[in-house]
Amino acid sequence: MDRRIEKSKKAIMDALTSLMAEKDFDKITINEIAERANVNRGTVYLHYVDKFDLLNQCIEIHLNQLLSSCMIPQSQEISRNSPKADMLQIFHYLEQHISFYFILLTNKGTPTFRDQLLHMVQEMISVHLNRQNILIRVNKDFLVQFVASATVGIVEWWIINEMPYPAASMVDQLWQLFEKVELVNP
Template sequence: MDRRIQKSRQAIMNAFMRLMSEKDFESMTVNQIAEEANVNRGTVYLHFTDKYDLLDQCMEVQINQLLRNCMPEEGLVHLTSKTALQRTFEYLEQHASFYSIMLTSKGSAVFRNQMETLFRQSLSEHLDSINLDRKLNKDITVQFLSSAGVGVLEWWITHSMPYPASVMVEQFWNLLDRIQLQMFE
């Protein structure tokens, strides 16, 4: 993609996020986004169908970056789940402004659902690769763990990260260890 196109697109996305921190999404207009990005309204429409498309693409970009930066890549030495969890919390800490805006704005339900879907898919794949206790229903286990994980992340972010990422990882990991021990008794 041409650098000028990338630059305009990024300016629009950045302007949109700044406005999201100040305004309600529903009251925001494409004109306001264009003005904040210092581009013409037509430029916004060149990149995005409307403000809903812009919101969707911002969420998609961030979630993809989260995955790329936090999850093991093929060819790398296998990372433990705790290492991936540590990388996730550190990434969220570094990008707190975006996640805080997305989890406290009117669009938060959509974003939260996307995060939870991502967690469910990842957990489902993980549970397929291990021997889950036969007394446990996979669907219920996935729903429980993904809801807990996203809930903890959401609480941490919306409460201005009262604990460092390392403390959150240790606490979360200890809880998962206790649950796992009870799951396999």
């Protein structure tokens, strides 16, 4: 991709994020985004259909960066790390990028992020269950939904409350809960 295009897209995404730190997504206009990014309104529309498309692409990029930086497989590939080590990498990544995730989780009008995060966690849990020979006593879909919802809820609570516990402590606590629901072998 042309560096100028890349630079413009980054400026536009950064402008959206900084505006979301100041006000609700629903109240942000394309004009404000363009002004903050120091680009023409037409440049925003050149890359994005509307502000919702911009938000979705921004979320997708950040979640993909989370996945790639933590080396978490998106398919049936085997991770080089244990699931607990992968989880710790996720929490460390979230710690390093707290401002972005805090904005998305606290801004009214952005449930899309939580939905996409939930979907990502559901896929990761499904992959883990498919790899392991764990005897599941309940419906697999039910278990995936339950554990993913609980995990995202804990992550959301941790970020919104400005990380009251260290990442390693969060992972240890979650891991103990996973052992209780027999998601992992103790």
